[in-house]
Amino acid sequence: MALLTLAALAGCGGAGASPARHFAAASGVMRAAHDASTADPGEAAAGLPGEAAAGLPGEAAAGLPGEAAAGLPGEAAAGLPGESAAGLPGETPAGLPGSTFACPGIPASGQAACTMAVNTNVPPVANAALPAAAIPGLHPVDLQSAYGLPSQNAGGTVAVVDAFDDPTAESDLAVYRTAFGLPACTGANGCFRKVDQRGQTGAYPATSVAWAQETALDLEMVSAACPRCSILLVEADSASLDDLGAGVDTAAAYGAAAISNSYYAIEWKTESNEDVHYRHNGIAVTASSGDRGYPSYPAASRYVTAVGGTTLTGGPGNWTEGPWKYTGHGCSAMIWRPRWQPGPCRGRSTVDMAAIADPQTGVATFSTQGGGWFVAGGTSVGAPLVAAAYALSGVPAGPWFSYARPTGFHPIGGGGYQPITGLGSPNGVVAL
Numbered sequence: 001m002a003l004l005t006l007a008a009l010a011g012c013g014g015a016g017a018s019p020a021r022h023f024a025a026a027s028g029v030m031r032a033a034h035d036a037s038t039a040d041p042g043e044a045a046a047g048l049p050g051e052a053a054a055g056l057p058g059e060a061a062a063g064l065p066g067e068a069a070a071g072l073p074g075e076a077a078a079g080l081p082g083e084s085a086a087g088l089p090g091e092t093p094a095g096l097p098g099s100t101f102a103c104p105g106i107p108a109s110g111q112a113a114c115t116m117a118v119n120t121n122v123p124p125v126a127n128a129a130l131p132a133a134a135i136p137g138l139h140p141v142d143l144q145s146a147y148g149l150p151s152q153n154a155g156g157t158v159a160v161v162d163a164f165d166d167p168t169a170e171s172d173l174a175v176y177r178t179a180f181g182l183p184a185c186t187g188a189n190g191c192f193r194k195v196d197q198r199g200q201t202g203a204y205p206a207t208s209v210a211w212a213q214e215t216a217l218d219l220e221m222v223s224a225a226c227p228r229c230s231i232l233l234v235e236a237d238s239a240s241l242d243d244l245g246a247g248v249d250t251a252a253a254y255g256a257a258a259i260s261n262s263y264y265a266i267e268w269k270t271e272s273n274e275d276v277h278y279r280h281n282g283i284a285v286t287a288s289s290g291d292r293g294y295p296s297y298p299a300a301s302r303y304v305t306a307v308g309g310t311t312l313t314g315g316p317g318n319w320t321e322g323p324w325k326y327t328g329h330g331c332s333a334m335i336w337r338p339r340w341q342p343g344p345c346r347g348r349s350t351v352d353m354a355a356i357a358d359p360q361t362g363v364a365t366f367s368t369q370g371g372g373w374f375v376a377g378g379t380s381v382g383a384p385l386v387a388a389a390y391a392l393s394g395v396p397a398g399p400w401f402s403y404a405r406p407t408g409f410h411p412i413g414g415g416g417y418q419p420i421t422g423l424g425s426p427n428g429v430v431a432l
Helices: 032-038 140-146 169-179 209-225 241-253 271-277 382-392 399-403
Strands: 099-101 117-119 157-163 192-196 230-236 258-261 284-288 305-313 320-323 331-336 347-349 353-356 363-367 372-377
Touching: 140 209, 157 209, 157 241, 157 382, 169 192, 169 209, 169 363, 209 230, 209 363, 209 382, 230 241, 241 258, 241 271, 258 382, 271 331, 284 382, 305 382, 305 399, 320 353, 353 382
Parallel strands: 157 230, 157 258, 192 230, 258 284, 284 305, 305 353
Antiparallel strands: 099 117, 117 372, 305 320, 331 347, 363 372
């Protein structure tokens, strides 16, 4: 497909002034008064909530000693799709029919890959002025309807953290918002801002076509879910978890109400050391659960809301959702399951809730780097969409808050907690 070239794919894995504390008056800021109410309940100074009471030893800096050798009992019985004897499955054996991964392959150790998939059955259309009626894929009004989002609410600032530079991020966002009649969100009116992982402007990272498409999708999904939210784009120098984590910290320092992370990495023994970047009381941090069928990080972190994927069909008043089988899911081999999460095993289950991900029923996306208008999916859709929904809720909490309010979700696959879709998809923002 023309969207991706070998040069573009090469970029898929691959000290300055302090950032301003706030970038806009409308920003959702870290409020000390809310920290106690939004923090993980029972959380001790060591950051491991109630593990002693639950009979689980505290998490060591090295991760969970012996877990790699012993595995987590019962994992095979739980049915982790496509898992090989080595425990690191390759891409789903059947591939991704009618679609392609923007960042194919398995990322190297310490590196992340984007979680966007492109529908190859729908050729891209370069016409930026295409009328809305001719634009393929789900539109903002569809997503607002399907998830009961109060789109007229102001929701503070949503940050999007991605790797590398998207040089046309702001202009592509303008095309999308204009096409669907959303209010302008620009640097000039104070709604949009782009910074690097240090919070600086001007000297941005190198460009990756694949990650630029990911960035465009993320910004547009925030816009679709919360048209009146301000948007902060933080571009990490590379796809390393260290750089992306630094970007998350910068987003928090800028006063984001919610932070979206549409990428995944293979689990490793000391991954919990990275949790410091994703633990920001009073700020909702979301992460895609991945598109390869197995658990990944940062979705495994107890400090993020891990967003899985669905297939969404129908229309207003008649939406139907089912689990998207390529969703990354399962139980972490490195991080204990928190007290507040149900599950059959000792590891953290890497899906808390879900949203549209199937590229065959995917969302309208505009990216100059991607050739214009196209239809996208992957769990990359859900992370920014849910982050924006968190911002709409007013005082974002964390995943533990949602488990106490299961009626705030559309049940999927029989209701109750499901491995691929978690609690279900958001039904308004009361459970966020």
